[in-house]
Amino acid sequence: MPQVSVRNRLVEHAEDVFRRKGFGGASIQDITQAANVPKGSFYNHFDSKQDLAVEIILRHARTIDLSTLEADGSALERLHEHLIARLEHIRASGIEFGCLLGNFASESITAGERVRAAVHDVLVSWAGSVSVTIAEGQTAGEITTDRPASALAAFLLDWLEGATLRAKIADDHGFLTDEVGIALRALRA
Amino acid sequence: MPQVSVRNRLVEHAEDVFRRKGFGGASIQDITQAANVPKGSFYNHFDSKQDLAVEIILRHARTIDLSTLEADGSALERLHEHLIARLEHIRASGIEFGCLLGNFASESITAGERVRAAVHDVLVSWAGSVSVTIAEGQTAGEITTDRPASALAAFLLDWLEGATLRAKIADDHGFLTDEVGIALRALRA
Secondary structure (H helix, E strand, C coil): CCCHHHHHHHHHHHHHHHHHHHHHHCCHHHHHHHHCCCHHHHHHHCCCHHHHHHHHHHHHHCCCCCCCCCCCCCHHHHHHHHHHHHHHHHHHCCHHHCCHHHHHHHCHHHHCHHHHHHHHHHHHHHHHHHHHHHHHHHHCCCECCCCCHHHHHHHHHHHHHHHHHHHHHHCCCCCHHHHHHHHHHCCEC | CCCHHHHHHHHHHHHHHHHHHHHHHCCHHHHHHHHCCCHHHHHHHCCCHHHHHHHHHHHHHCCCCCCCCCCCCCHHHHHHHHHHHHHHHHHHCCHHHCCHHHHHHHCHHHHCHHHHHHHHHHHHHHHHHHHHHHHHHHHCCCECCCCCHHHHHHHHHHHHHHHHHHHHHHCCCCCHHHHHHHHHHCCEC
8 A cells, every 4th residue: 555645745745846847847756856755656646747736736726715705794805805815825835936726727738638627627616606705795786786796706816817927927916915906996886 | 041931930830839838848849840940950040949939929029919009089998999809819829728928927937037027028018008098098087096007007917818818728718808898897987
């Protein structure tokens, strides 16, 4: 039976390697080196780099804190807090490396169908949660009903991915907090 | 003296290869094969893959049609037309490959400093043009003056890159036209 700790070490370190080097740029050797495990041990635990990447995407999805969305009070304020918290999470892990989901999305053609589908599923699920809060804001008259809640939710996440990408190439995140306020103007009733 | 036509052929075909495979995924051989020139001829014309990528980025920047921004009439309508035209351009070259600038931005850490700087410069320059139209809309009372024109312009391009990225992984662009309208709501006075 393969050692559990080796598998855990691979999972623990792979996210950082993928964020820094991208899916294509991260070799199995980069990952086993970062995890400090023998290179040969990789295939005892994963069928392929794609297999590990899918696990990393699902693990990363669990870091998206939805509790801010589910609080009481103004929907626009909850959305604001949620987006700020997400940006803080990305900033804390190094804004110059961007968002793991966005990076994998960008490489989706070469990373293959399973990676593409995993990123897409995570974004759809996240947008679903954001959409519930938006619908509450629509009922409360705070948020426009010109568009379905789902379309407004998808817009917010599209903006977030694009803004994170710019912060990555500008190596500057000073603009992000203010830009949350601009994006949310689009939702106002 | 190196043949001009070989250089032209490399430039002509490299954009497509970079869009399909990304900077890291596109090998010199992929590029020379697509251009139908001998592999060895590459280094007669370019010092490195990075060198060619910078030329491709600057060439791509010239496809951003600014004429729609400079027309007469409502600033919001001109911005709408400009964003739609840009999305059409990306759609026409295969939405599943995303935006060349966005793809290079995502790979900026591994593609290196010159590629990162070239993408950044193109986006800053493009945002500058968008910003002029926004400032006109602010003067006309159509667009909010809560934020500087430059911040609103940067927001629009961030949204555009994020939306293109989602269209790429969803392999669907049906939502894009409507989402231009949502993004522009953020600018309304």
